[in-house]
Amino acid sequence: MKKAIIIRYCEIHLKGKNRGFFEKLLRENIKKSLKGIQFNFTSMHSRYLIEDFDDCDLEIIENKLRKIAGIHTYSIANVVDNDLGQIIDCVLALCEEKCGTFKVETNRADKTFSPNSMETSRLLGGKILEKYAGKLKVEVKNPDFYVYVDIREDGKTFVYSDVVHTLSGMPVGSAGKGLLLISGGIDSPVAGYMTCKRGMKIESLHFHSYPYTGIAAKEKVIDLAKIVGEYNGGMRLHVVSFTKIQEEIHKNCPAEFMITIMRRFMMRIAEKFCYNNGLQAIITGESLGQVASQTIESITSSNSVVSIPVLRPLIMFDKNDIIDISRKINAYETSILPYEDCCTVFLPEFPAIKPILQKVIDAESKLDVDGLIEEAMSNIETIVV
């Protein structure tokens, strides 16, 4: 039987005069994501329709739809003509594998179709009970499943039952552009995913400390960037060599401030990169109090060197909740691979948990901050994943 996919969005409904902008972006994002697949795409009253695709592409299409921010739900419908006989057969076939209680909901946009929607629902309900007596029962208030019958003006009727909930959020690209600071850990890929889900298009920046951190550590970050990129319509990953900066800090500054000063360098480089590339915010995977570098004093210290907005989607999340999302997006197994990150190199035994800003600034004054940043920025590798 012919199939169609009905796609619905949610929060875009709340938009006023600029609603068209969000709808257009979502349409474009869906089409881009399904590039290479044959299908027909139409809009219908705040919903989108995908039709005329090859049945063997259905699973691929569903997997893509599940990763497109802005889509709230979708349903796979069977398509028949606006013909009562065909509709009855289709509804009965749909109920074949069902059990429990049901309710039929008919929507009749084709006003030439008779009977009307109430009567159609009643008639179909009767047919279902007749055929599946003992197995299925009507329940109007809280049924186990619905049978939706959508009789459209263009002569087609959609029959379906399941409504699959997907990402929700807002279309990627509707909330500006940002730079994700991505490590090989659990948190930053989750922060990136959440940013895409809210509609910000992101690029990623990773600090690599070769040879202290090896090729495998970098490969792991590429894999994570790829996973986040599935929600972002692809990903550009920029890799900055951090080795010299770390060595200089290690050589010239008190060990307790190693991490704090490293963070300040990361933020400065990220901000410069944003300004050079038209990006509007830095995104990190920090979570309040999770480690020494994420106390409010540490965050104050790293935040104070930049003026660009720093978004921290996970700031009030517990680790377990972050892990749940990491598993959901299939990043967890990659994130826990045991490769070192630049933050674990030169890690002092007793990092300052509440660094005093003035002491950090004094310690940092031993370094050629501008020179080191310029050198790091002159040699950035960009990988399109």
Ligand code: ATP
């Ligand atoms: P994650 O799980 O994301 O690695 P974490 O809990 O290990 O985070 P930190 O090491 O303190 O915490 O890092 C805090 C944030 O700083 C990270 O979420 C990430 O945004 C950024 N960050 C850390 N290391 C790097 C790196 N090597 N390159 C780019 N960004 C980094």
Ligand code: MG
């Ligand atoms: Mg980390």
